[in-house]
Every structure is written in structure tokens, then in C-alpha cells.
Amino acid sequence: MSDFYAANLVLIQSTFIGILLALSVQVPMRAGVFSFAGAGSYGIGAYVSAILVLKTGMPSLLAILISGIVAMVVGLLLGLLVAHLGGLYLAMATVSFDLIVSVLAINGGDLTGGVTGLFGVLSDVTIFHLIGLALLGIVGVALTERGRVGRRVDAVRDDPELAQSVGISVRRYRLAAFVVSGLLGSVAGSLNSLVRSTISPSDIGFSLIVLALTMIIVGGAQSWKGAVLGAVIFTWLPPLLAGFGQLQHVVYGVIVATAAIFVPGGLYGIYSEARYRRTRAKRKPPQGEAPAHEQALAISVPNGDAGRSA
Amino acid sequence: MLQDLLGALGLASIYLLFALGMSLTWGTIDILNFSHGSIFMFSAFTAHLLIPYVPMGFVGVALVCIVVGALMSLLVQVVAFEQIIKRARNRNTAERQILIGGIGVAIIPLAIAQEVTKSNPFGFIDSGFEVTTWTFMGLRGTNILLITLTAAAALAVGTAMWLRRSRHGLALRSIGVDSEVSAMMGVDRRRLAIVTMAVSGGLAGLAACLFTYTLGAITPESGDTLLIKAFACIILGGVGSTGGVVLGSVLLAVTETVVLTRTSGLWVEAVAFGLIFLVLLVKPSGLFGRKEVRRT
Numbered sequence: 001m002s003d004f005y006a007a008n009l010v011l012i013q014s015t016f017i018g019i020l021l022a023l024s025v026q027v028p029m030r031a032g033v034f035s036f037a038g039a040g041s042y043g044i045g046a047y048v049s050a051i052l053v054l055k056t057g058m059p060s061l062l063a064i065l066i067s068g069i070v071a072m073v074v075g076l077l078l079g080l081l082v083a084h085l086g087g088l089y090l091a092m093a094t095v096s097f098d099l100i101v102s103v104l105a106i107n108g109g110d111l112t113g114g115v116t117g118l119f120g121v122l123s124d125v126t127i128f129h130l131i132g133l134a135l136l137g138i139v140g141v142a143l144t145e146r147g148r149v150g151r152r153v154d155a156v157r158d159d160p161e162l163a164q165s166v167g168i169s170v171r172r173y174r175l176a177a178f179v180v181s182g183l184l185g186s187v188a189g190s191l192n193s194l195v196r197s198t199i200s201p202s203d204i205g206f207s208l209i210v211l212a213l214t215m216i217i218v219g220g221a222q223s224w225k226g227a228v229l230g231a232v233i234f235t236w237l238p239p240l241l242a243g244f245g246q247l248q249h250v251v252y253g254v255i256v257a258t259a260a261i262f263v264p265g266g267l268y269g270i271y272s273e274a275r276y277r278r279t280r281a282k283r284k285p286p287q288g289e290a291p292a293h294e295q296a297l298a299i300s301v302p303n304g305d306a307g308r309s310a
Numbered sequence: 311m312l313q314d315l316l317g318a319l320g321l322a323s324i325y326l327l328f329a330l331g332m333s334l335t336w337g338t339i340d341i342l343n344f345s346h347g348s349i350f351m352f353s354a355f356t357a358h359l360l361i362p363y364v365p366m367g368f369v370g371v372a373l374v375c376i377v378v379g380a381l382m383s384l385l386v387q388v389v390a391f392e393q394i395i396k397r398a399r400n401r402n403t404a405e406r407q408i409l410i411g412g413i414g415v416a417i418i419p420l421a422i423a424q425e426v427t428k429s430n431p432f433g434f435i436d437s438g439f440e441v442t443t444w445t446f447m448g449l450r451g452t453n454i455l456l457i458t459l460t461a462a463a464a465l466a467v468g469t470a471m472w473l474r475r476s477r478h479g480l481a482l483r484s485i486g487v488d489s490e491v492s493a494m495m496g497v498d499r500r501r502l503a504i505v506t507m508a509v510s511g512g513l514a515g516l517a518a519c520l521f522t523y524t525l526g527a528i529t530p531e532s533g534d535t536l537l538i539k540a541f542a543c544i545i546l547g548g549v550g551s552t553g554g555v556v557l558g559s560v561l562l563a564v565t566e567t568v569v570l571t572r573t574s575g576l577w578v579e580a581v582a583f584g585l586i587f588l589v590l591l592v593k594p595s596g597l598f599g600r601k602e603v604r605r606t
Contacts, residue, residue, distance in 0.1 A: 107577055213410065249422075253414070264398075
């Protein structure tokens with residue numbers, strides 16, 4: 001076990017960072033906000049905490065906290081700015097936001113280290129910090145998927161007009177999605193630069209957006225379980241694919257493309273749909289008005305249907 | 311000053327050729343193709359691989375690029391986008407899945423090119439075509455610059471005319487306005503979509519050919535950057551307007567040239583992203599955009 005741990009330390013660390021990154025994209029998606037701002041917040045977190053630790057020698061956890069607050073404020077401002085946008089326009093505005101963050105990092109002079117970035121960020125972050133913060137993130141997000149809040153978020157995503165009409169402030173929930181996404185992304189970025197002790201603009205470019213997105217596509221955007229699943233898969237898949245030799249990146253691409261095209265709900269979507277089918281089969285009445293009953297069920301149980309969307 | 315303007319126009323022409331294809335599919339059949347950048351890169355890459363074996367000259371290279379681009383685009387449409395549209399519950403999900411699916415598909419050609427070139431730049435060396443320079447009234451340029459300017463102008467006008475005058479164009483525009491009614495009028499959406507995607511891919515291929523000759527070499531990742539820039543050009547002018555794309559490309563290229571020559575550092579990359587943000591905040595329909603006709 002300890003051999004395995006030592007040999008795969010980098011991957012184990014990346015797994016927890018990946019989980020937080022994936023959650024930062026999954027949270028807004030679940031609320032019906034097609035935003036990639038999590039990747040930009042990752043960049044903000046990575047740079048702010050690296051700068052704080054490097055220039056002031058601040059304790060790591062405090063640096064993570066401060067950069068988290070910075071990213072939340074930026075997330076709120078971004079959310080207010082793009083409040084009237086939807087669909088593709090919102091997606092592209094947030095992609096631009098992410099890329100602007102990376103251009104700022106390139107042009108930040110001594111503060112951000114320019115193209116080469118910052119290195120020698122020595123910190124006392126251990127694997128326990130990583131596990132703890134990732135668990136905190138998971139539990140926090142999982143709580144918003146349950147009970148009253150969970151149902152409200154579902155309503156805001158599936159039918160904003162209806163949600164508004166029953167007194168749910170759609171605007172507030174959307175803004176909250178930006179803020180939470182900012183916090184999660186920032187913590188992921190902070191942990192990354194503190195654990196790796198280095199950060200450069202190439203770590204936060206377009207490829208980071210693609211990585212976060214692939215985690216969500218393959219895992220599923222409907223639940224935190226999908227995000228965790230996606231993060232685990234895409235952290236461990238590349239080394240496993242090394243067996244394909246030269247073809248590994250192509251195989252990786254094929255997996256992502258296939259998932260995006262044929263499994264829009266991700267792996268979690270398949271699971272939740274299967275569970276829905278099983279429970280429905282059990283509940284089937286002996287005979288008689290089965291079709292009508294089934295129709296009613298199909299409408300009243302949102303989970304199976306939702307699994308197919310997003 | 312005039313020299314900079316000429317350079318800016320050359321850059322604008324590349325942006326235009328690339329963005330024209332994206333704008334064509336987005337404005338008519340509602341497909342924002344995020345694998346356009348990969349198709350662009352891979353068509354030049356195929357020509358690069360073929361050059362040592364087949365003597366082609368400029369026309370040959372351009373043809374290879376155009377054909378590869380068109381075929382890839384067609385393949386993406388049939389294998390990816392048609393399947394997504396078939397499975398999507400409504401327009402919004404389809405729109406989103408097409409964006410995601412495009413990003414997913416784009417990984418494959420990129421991975422192949424990165425693997426073969428080891429992420430090094432590649433070009434058309436010994437293609438049998440020499441890039442020569444000329445001087446005219448104090449302005450310096452290359453023969454490839456002239457070809458680029460001419461091709462961009464001709465194709466922009468051609469596309470606009472095709473959309474406005476031909477029966478194909480009429481059918482395409484009708485899909486853009488109301489796909490159900492156009493289907494009732496006998497428009498075969500599937501066939502038209504495939505043709506449009508192929509044309510769009512051909513434009514990407516031509517842009518790739520000219521871009522590679524202009525720069526001498528491109529990297530496998532250069533498609534990604536152009537993708538965002540083309541998006542900026544399109545929304546700046548307004549989705550669905552060919553004139554808008556022309557204006558957007560020229561504006562972006564001129565702004566970038568000004569930023570590049572007047573400031574130090576690498577701020578030029580921020581221009582496109584900043585413009586996207588600004589346009590979306592101030593006037594999401596763009597400068598020339600038709601009022602969005604939302605089909606529910």
C-alpha cells in the first residue's frame with residue numbers, strides 16, 4: 001500500500017485537485033448555467049495563493065482562504081456582468097474570462113513571472129489537507145443537491161419561468177452558482193500551485209477548460225458523483241492508456257468524443273437511468289391501466305428524464 | 311503606417327476565411343462547430359505529410375487542404391452532430407451538446423498531429439511553390455499575401471451571393487428562420503446541412519493552406535487560438551451576417567495590429583477575448599446582427 005502510495009503520489013494529489021476543479025464546473029451546469037468560469041477561478045486561485053506564499057511567506061491555509069475570497073468576489077462580479085446572457089453566449093463569455101485570466105498572468109511582469117510563471121512556492125500542504133478540502137467540497141456540493149435546496153436548483157435549471165413563478169429567485173441562484181464555482185475552482189488552483197510548487201500560464205489555458213469539461217462530460221453533470229467519477233477517470237486514464245503507446249492520446253480523444261455524442265448524461269446519467277428503470281419495473285402494476293400509469297410516472301419522476309439531458 | 315495596414319488586411323483575410331465557414335454553419339443550420347480549428351489544422355497537416363511523396367505546387371496543396379477540410383467537416387457532421395441532434399430533447403440541449411461534442415471530436419485530430427510532429431511546428435517546405443516578395447510604391451508584400459487578399463474578398467462576396475441569390479441559399483436561410491416551416495416547404499434539412507458543413511470545412515482548409523504559407527509553419531495548437539478569434543469576429547459583426555463577419559475580421563485584425571505595434575508585452579492575445587466580452591455585454595446581437603429569431 002505504501003509502495004503504491006509513494007509511486008503514485010502525484011496522481012493521488014491530482015485526483016483531489018481534479019475533483020474540486022470538476023465540481024467547480026459541475027455546480028453551475030447543474031443550476032442550468034453553462035459556465036466555464038471555474039477554469040478562470042482556478043487560475044486566480046493558483047496565482048493569488050502562489051504570490052501570497054512567495055512574497056509574504058503566509059501560511060498555506062490562509063493563502064487558500066484569501067484567494068478563495070478573491071475568486072468568490074470575482075465570480076460574483078462576473079455573474080452580475082453576464083446575468084443577461086444565456087446558452088452559447090454565456091459559455092463563450094466565460095471562456096473569454098478564463099483566457100483573459102491567462103493573458104493577465106502572462107503580462108503580470110514580476111508579480112506573475114510572465115510566460116515562465118512562478119516557481120519555488122514552498123508550502124506545508126500535505127495529502128491530508130488535500131483530502132480534507134476535497135471532502136469539504138464534495139459534502140458541501142452534495143448538500144445542495146438534497147432536500148429543498150436541491151429541488152429548487154432542479155427547478156431553476158429545468159424551468160426557470162416556473163421556478164420564478166413559485167417564488168424562487170432564479171437570479172440569486174444563478175449568481176450563487178458563479179460564487180460557489182469561483183470558490184471551488186480557486187481552491188483547486190491554490191492546491192495545485194502549492195502542491196506542485198510552481199504555476200505557469202500554460203497550466204491555465206484552453207486545455208484546462210477542455211480537461212474540466214471532459215471530466216464533466218464523461219462523469220455526468222447531474223450530480224457531484226458524476227464530477228468525482230469524471231475527475232478520477234481522467235486523472236488515472238492517461239497513465240493507464242500508456243499501454244497503447246503512441247496511440248494513447250488518440251484513444252483518449254475517442255473516449256471523450258464518444259461520450260459527448262452518445263452519452264450526453266455521462267456515466268452517472270447511465271446509472272441513474274438504469275436505477276430509474278429498475279424501480280419503475282418493480283412498481284409496475286399487475287395489469288390493466290399500465291400505459292396510463294407509466295405515462296404519469298414518466299412525467300412525475302424527473303430523474304430518469306433528466307439523466308438524458310445536459 | 312500603410313505597411314501596417316496591409317499586414318492587418320492580410321491577417322483579416324485569414325481570420326475571414328476561417329470565420330466565414332464557422333459563421334455559415336452557425337448562422338444557418340445552428341451548428342457552432344468547435345472542431346473547426348482542428349479541421350483547419352489537420353487539412354494543412356495532411357498536405358504537409360503528402361508533400362514529400364507527391365509534387366503538388368501551390369494549387370495542389372490548396373486543393374488537398376480544401377478537400378481534406380471538406381471531408382473531415384462532412385464526417386464530423388454525420389458521425390457527431392447528426393447523432394447529437396437526433397438524441398437531443400430540445401434546441402438548447404442540442405446547442406450545448408454540439409458545442410461539447412465539437413470540443414470532444416477536436417481532440418482526436420489534434421492528438422494525431424501532436425503525436426506525429428511531437429508538437430513541433432510544421433509547414434510546406436519544398437512544395438514546389440516559392441513565396442516571393444515584391445515592392446510597390448514603398449509597400450512590401452509577398453505573393454501569398456495577394457492570393458490571400460483576393461481569395462478572402464472573392465469568397466466573402468461569393469458566400470454572400472450564394473446565401474442571398476441561389477435556391478440553396480434561400481433554403482438555408484429559411485432553415486435559419488424556421489426549420490419546421492422550411493421542412494414543410496420541401497427543404498431537405500439533412501442534405502443541406504451536410505453540404506453546408508462541407509463548404510465550411512473547405513473554407514477552413516483553404517484558410518489553413520494560406521495561413522501556413524504566410525507564416526511558413528504552424529503548430530498543431532494554432533487551430534484553438536483561431537477558433538476563439540473567429541468567434542470574436544462573428545459575434546462582433548452579428549451571427550448570420552456575412553458582411554458582419556467581414557467587418558468583424560477587419561476590426562479584430564486592425565485592433566490587434568494597433569495593440570501589437572503600440573504596446574509592449576503580449577497583450578495582443580487579450581484583444582479577441584476582451585472584444586468578445588465587450589460585445590456580449592453591450593450589444594449581444596453584434597453590429598449587423600439580425601434580431602435573433604428564436605425557434606422554440
